[in-house]
Amino acid sequence: MSKEAQLQPSTTGFVVKITVVAALGGLLFGYDTAVIAGVIGLIKTKFGLTPAMEGWAASSAIWGCVIGSGVAGYMSDRLGRKTTLIFTAILFAVSSIGAALPTNLTQFVLFRIVGGIGIGAASMLSPLYISEIAPPKIRGKLVSVYQLAIVIGINLIYFVNLKIASLGTHEWKVETGWRWMIASGLLPSALFLILLFLVPESPRWLIKKNRSAEALNTLERLNGKEEALAVVQEVELTLNQEKGTIAELFKPGLRKAMIVGAVLALFSQITGINAIIYYAPKIFENAGSSTDTALLQTVIIGVINTLFTFIAIGFIDKLGRKTLLLWGVAGMIIGLAGTGYSLYNQLDGIWLMVFIFLYIASFAASLGPIPWVIISEIFPTKTRGIAMSFSTTVLWIGVLLITQFTPMLLEPGLLSDKKEEAGAFTFGLFLIAALILWVFTLIRIPETKKKTLEEIELSWKK
Structure with a gap:
């Protein structure tokens, strides 16, 4: 268009x-x-x-x-x-x-x-x-x-x-x-x-x-009359080029889209967000905070998560998905490294809070919303539902893995016999995942801002 x-x-x-x-x-x-x-x-x-x-x-x-x-x-x-x-x-x-x-x-x-x-x-x-x-x-x-x-x-x-x-x-x-x-x-x-x-x-x-005809009526209300007809024609053109089979998604070109969707979905979870959301009180208590203080810190995490999501909403169409993701994951890397270092060296609790809050803010402004945006954009119309199902199922498997294994990793025995070291090594694993995601974003994820869904689809096939 x-x-x-x-x-x-x-x-x-x-x-x-x-x-x-x-x-x-x-x-x-x-x-x-x-x-x-x-x-x-x-x-x-x-x-x-x-x-x-x-x-x-x-x-x-x-x-x-x-x-x-x-x-x-x-x-x-x-x-x-x-x-x-x-x-x-x-x-x-x-x-x-x-x-x-x-x-x-x-x-x-x-x-x-x-x-x-x-x-x-x-x-x-x-x-x-x-x-x-x-x-x-x-x-x-x-x-x-x-x-x-x-x-x-x-x-x-x-x-x-x-x-x-x-x-x-x-x-x-x-x-x-x-x-x-x-x-x-x-x-x-x-x-x-x-x-x-x-x-x-x-x-x-x-x-x-x-x-x-029904679509045109809706599109006129969404885009205006002139643009609506152009959208219908563009969608019909790309639909004529699609077979609509699942096998089509795994052929060269669109296979790259499937990889991008699956990696973003999985790494949005295994970089540790739900480990903090679900187990923040346990992490803070392991670092020496009282139960009441740990619960207050958890509430602050929720507030930060909400506020910095507005940053993503404000900048995702200006800076672009890829740029915002690179900056956000870089902030997560610093936060994860600092959290692991603070736990390992048993630094004052204020440092642990600062680094975890930095991680949460960076996630909320990037890796929180951006996977949903990109996964919803990159697949063909005929098979978009099934393709998104695949990526979203991968995401939920990541949630299961983090939910199941984080308590085991935080306790002495699996990674270390010391509670502080176990926490530090757990965040070290999340750090490795974040580093992998940053490199993958730099090399493999395309910029999709202000492109129509049909333009994005055609770009995979070039």
Whole structure:
């Protein structure tokens, strides 16, 4: 497309409204995965869980995420992005009710898996849908809103859990309080479901299904009349050049896109973000902080994560994906190196805080939102859903690995017999992963800012 859309206030407002609705899938992602932080200790007491059963209860939703991200692409390519998102909202709601009413652990786990399927599906579908409706000029900014919604969802449920926990005695929380924490997810789920009926289907999916007239109507509201027709023609041209088979994704050219998507997805997790998000209190306590101080430091991490996501939203379409990622991962490398050094040498706790906060800020401004943006941009229209499913499933496998192995790595025995050294070596592993990602970004990741999805697709085939 030779000329970028000059967005008018009316079209911009329409795009933003659709983006906010779709990004609610990210809010539910953060809300539903983080609710377990306030619940797990209470259901451990309620059902008398062993450590192994406790781990299963906590991770069950993540296993559902792997399933959901794996099947959502197939469903969205056939049923539509909007229709499949509606299914995810229903799964969220069912899980919020079912997991709040169990009489045993099996029932709880079953409904958490159901919710996890919704989370995994939405984690792929929401950024995909936003990328397909967003004008190239502001696509990075709009898809980044999805990451912001995840962070807001995490912080929101922390406050909801805290408020519910303040309503009764410990005995009440063990019997009833945790059920209200889980059930609170019904409200954002219902809001997401209702609002989805007010947004259009993805125009690129409509064109793929030979419903160009419907797509044109939406595109006129998104891009203006002149640009809309050009978009339809460009999409139809690239669709005619696509076979739409999975094998096509692994042929020379598009195979590079698959590698980029998988590497970004995996390394966004194995560079250690969830090790800090999930286990920050344990890391700070191992370094000598009191329990109350460690919890306060964890709250500060959440605030930093939120604030610096706005940096990404502000600069991703100006500096570009690759430039922002290189700077952000460089900041993460410094933060990880400093954290490991502080732990190994048992430096004053202020240094540990400074380096971890630097890591979180650098991640939030780059590696947090950028993989969602790039993964939603780089695949062909006919197979975008399945390709994004592959990358997102890789991401959730990374989450599982970090969730499962970080507690083992932090404890004396596996990496070192000393707790401080075990923590330092753990962050050393994250540092190695970050160094690999920085080099990969420099060499292999293309710049995609302000390009149409069709221009990006054609660039892989040149």
